[in-house]
Amino acid sequence: MKWKRSERLVDITCYLLDNPHELIPLTFFSERYQSAKSSISEDLTIVKETFEEKGNGKLLTVTGAAGGVKYIPQMAATAIKEVIDELMNKLGEKDRLLPGGYLYMADLLGNPILMDRIGKVFASRFAEEKIDAVMTVATKGIQIAHSIARHLNVPVVIVRRDSKVTEGSTVSINYVSGSARRIQTMVLSRRSMQKGQRVLLTDDFMKAGGTMLGMKNLLDEFECELAGIAVLVEAEHHEEVLVDEYLSLAKLCKVNERSRTIEISEGNYFEKGGQ
């Protein structure tokens, strides 16, 4: 069956969105649709222009024998701002306030469409860097890590607090949890990373940055490199943050348990050399 242009456009779009950051040879599409490469090239030009027009991402064209196209998810600044605003509004809802001044966030982390968009926000920023894996600590960072990783098409690496038999041999380190100054342990399966990989760290919440520093030390143990730090919500606090460079979407400034008010401001995403 020969495909019409309109059908090819729909199907190419589906295929690209499902396979971000993957080089797809033109022959793949020309065989899939029984169409000439020249027609496929024209299709891809339309897709490329529409993606760029609507701020959905880029379509890179790699020429030559090993050439093809690669879809790079990238959100426009206006769309990123919308995601951040939505997150801030939700975080500011009064009934999130828990005893001790903590915020209930499980519903946000469990919202897959919101997480997917947040993943794309961070993936946009790191789209042009070499990232080999996204690392987080179990359990609350997993959904963010997975969402970022899907848009970058790299594996997720999950650090645990305890060793499990299903992890095989592990590397473990001790670190000082920033706010409580407690000694804690982090465990990571030995085979989860290879020497020399560049790793993006992420978590749902960061105060002093102790957990992030722990993960950074774990990277050293594996002879891996820190590629960046992506945090959903950072909390204002008085001491210095233990890690240098991080991106955050929102900042928890003040919590008043008595009046039940939560003050949220924008994180540093746009400040830190944005698009």
Add this chain to the structure above:
Amino acid sequence: MKWKRSERLVDITCYLLDNPHELIPLTFFSERYQSAKSSISEDLTIVKETFEEKGNGKLLTVTGAAGGVKYIPQMAATAIKEVIDELMNKLGEKDRLLPGGYLYMADLLGNPILMDRIGKVFASRFAEEKIDAVMTVATKGIQIAHSIARHLNVPVVIVRRDSKVTEGSTVSINYVSGSARRIQTMVLSRRSMQKGQRVLLTDDFMKAGGTMLGMKNLLDEFECELAGIAVLVEAEHHEEVLVDEYLSLAKLCKVNERSRTIEISEGNYFEKGGQ
């Protein structure tokens, strides 16, 4: 700016894939593209036919004043078979074998593109049922739960082994872990589900089904209903499975530590009243 049909097709496809199971009024698209509703209708017919032709999903049209279109992710049986075969091949790799006959699966669970496709496989089966949430136990089921939930556009609910301050008030139950017959605890935030919801349970691995039974009991505590059980890998074992109806993609039949062989067969996905 007025959009051309070709551009609209690409952008409509992106929008639908990002917002599954959501009713989108035709006016949304006609305003977005400054185009007549009749043109949008024609666009949607092309998208619908292409989605169905290539086995990407369905496009439901709801007529009337509150009408619109809804994208239902649904994979064709051949594509589902491909995903299951890929999973089985990967599970059968010799070097997954850990002491005690366990399988290392962290790399598979951490592969976001594979998880996304597995999520779509399960979401395909439950696409026409009323599902209000996807529930799993921390930590290894989270990525599967998130992937299924994204394709169904419903929240993920994560049961923990221990209570955390960031969960607010919780409900906890004791259950007997099937294989080891140990008493364990499950904790779930009180506000994570509402009475009467229909919940899909999922996990990466199931042996006797003790954890599943625990989650099922937790559903009773919340006066919620079991909508289904989706398991990535089930293990062959001698006693009866503690839960009745479940879907699995692969089955771990035999592990021989001495000869380092792993025997994997297909799960019951297609057996259990498939597409």
